Amino acid sequence: MAITLADVLNDPVQAGDRLKSSVSAVGSISIERRTDTFVVFRVTLYPDGVLARESFPVEEALVWVFADGRILAVPGSGGGRTWRHRNGIGGDLCLWYADDPEGLRWEWSLGLEEYVRIVHRHLVYEEIYRRAKAWPVEEAPHGTPLGRWAIRTEEMRRAARGRA
């Protein structure tokens, strides 16, 4: 069963434990901060397989979960690196295009573990971009157009329709 917002707010310790056992890349997880209105997890993510062999770095992400359902992730390690998709200097990771169809966005029904997998993937892609100067899959162009940015690739279109 997916880790819900209520799970996080009611028992973040258990939620963190479940997250660690659900997402293999998660090596450790701790509660960085906790108030009545938010919880911050520090999640340590390890490369494996070919990414481990290619010396992809250990990543840390600070995942902020707010009581009103907002969620964001900020890199917690490797200061001084460049970022392709990050909101402002020191800002959160830009994990999806807000105006994309539901099939290309995360929501709480998918669970916190799916969110963390997306964060992990994003961090891997950021490292690939640093090395190869190319984002591995289709990105939404930067900036805010009049209307939505069109989906250009068939794979993303299929995913948007719910058939990846």
Place this chain on the structure above:
Amino acid sequence: MSNKKKLPRAPHTASIPPRGGASPTPRGMKQDDAFEEFHEALKLDPDELEHARLFPYKVRDALKAGGVSIDHSFLQGSLARGTMVSPFKDIDMIATLDVEEHGDLRDHAEGTDLAMDLAEKALGKHLAEDYPELTFPDRTRHALQISLGENLPSFDLVLGFEVSDDKVGDVEIANRDDGTWDTSNPRELKRAISNRNKTCAGKFIHVVRMVKAGVKTRFHTDFPGLVVESIAFYALSSVEDHASACARALEQGGQLLGGPILEPTGRDDLAPRIDHIAPNLTANAKLWFTDAGKKAQRALDLAAEEDHDAAIDLWCGIFGEPFPCPESKEAVASVAHDLSFGTLAARPTRSWRSH
């Protein structure tokens, strides 16, 4: 929640799904066996080693034949300490001059270069028969570089004087930049490493070579080897097995770098010399060692859970070859693609930013 609580770990296919969703076949090598192969691969060629060990005697004989009276000649540096990794080049050695014959060089304003002139002339004449391609490419701050030709090791010959008659203590070595003879303690350093190696049942120098090899391959080819030795020296008072010792040394590097790093005799701080090699090298080294230390600990945990393939993958990322790395059947690009569109991928998204 506690990081110390042992939780069942999700299978690897959860985040890096292989094509078709099938579980990868275990490769069969255990972590300790991989380290044994690594250790064997790092051993220096025995013929080259023997040649290097005998070369100081040839130098002494050639200098003597050329009228340069030598008190003692010996290897110093990483080869002498047993911590050298290939390639076999720039092997350090010292020849101490007879103070009665050549002591006046210590008082001469250009004594350091004059000493090297004498040595170069004598060696050029009396080593040439054995080494027809002999050249002296350069003189560094302390050393006369000796090249013996292609496929033969090169040497850095440091000239000096014994501080005492017992030939176990310090030497005063030529410093061409300042025109001085500076106190140096290569023997004390060698004894410190040798004693630590004995305490560690002979495995300390193995671990040093492994970490040095990884630093050279994965981080920076010119990062000072003595800094690595010093980090390992302060990290390891015992070595149970290579893997856990390497992990401790890497973690210690992440902690020490950025502050003073005393060499094993405690007399010199090596930290200032790191950033002379490249800008921000210390800061970058700290990041590298910290990252490597985390991966190493994770690898140990995985191996303890009998997931040796995953452990070895991490060690490969830390050391590179000659650590026994499996051949990659998948490219990073295909793994990256599978993270979005593979069977077990997280929901695909299009990353964006507002500006």
